[in-house]
Amino acid sequence: MFSDDLILIIKGDKLHLNQKLNSIYEIIIQFGLKPNKEKTFISKDLKKIKYLGIYLDKISDIVYNLKKAKETFNNCKQLFNNNSLNNNLKIRLFKSFILSQLTYGLENFNYEIKTLNYVNSWMNTAITEICQINRNTPILIYKTEFKIENMVISVNKKKYKFKKKLKNLSFPYLEKLIKFNQRANNKIN
Structure with missing residues (x-):
């Protein structure tokens, strides 16, 4: 190792x-x-971590996620502009393909609220385009209807779940392997 x-x-x-x-x-x-x-x-608490030859840092991480989400959104624009599709289906596609890319790994770093608000504003713009919402209509109505959380809340929830997993960190599979290995060694001896 x-x-x-x-x-x-x-x-x-x-x-x-x-x-x-x-x-x-x-x-x-x-x-x-x-x-x-x-x-x-x-x-x-580092701003940058080198892991397997790749530098992970919170700024380039969020920029990369946003870039990939925007690319995916632009690739799906024709699908989102299709009027025959239901808004629920469009939002489900948005959540599956775009939002998942956007929020991947966000619990690893502490982001400034300003950065998360920028991502949130892009997300709001994307939702208004997908649902073809009038700019005067409050986006919160649609976000509530389609169960899309604010980025700050979403990231904090992910961090809480991540921290909870870390606190309860145990190695059940490794412990089972060790016991199995010990039993196998005892049988051989």
Whole structure:
């Protein structure tokens, strides 16, 4: 196992982080692997992370997601301009193909509300084009009807779920593998 095969994002104090790292090391050692502690490092709240040769940072991440969402939206424009399609279907397509690209991985970084509001305003523009809404009609009515959340709320919910998963982090599959491995070794010996 190489040092760049694993990235662990934990928020908390150093004691909590060291406990998690030690439990991971114990599991890794039980599989016969040797973690390289020299290459293991603890970073602070970074704006940029290098992972598998790619730099992940919150600015380029949101810009990339928005760019991909806009490209997908432009590719689907002909479909969205089709009057024979129901608005519900158009919004479902928007949520499936465009909104999923836009919100992918947003829980990984802390974004400024200004950035999320910019993304939210683009999303509002896209919805007005899809549903062919008059500019004077409040977009909130349509967002409520089609159950589309504000980006700030959506990202905060994702972060909450992500943090909750991190707090309850356990390794049931690895633990089962370790027990299976131990039983197999006992039978051989």
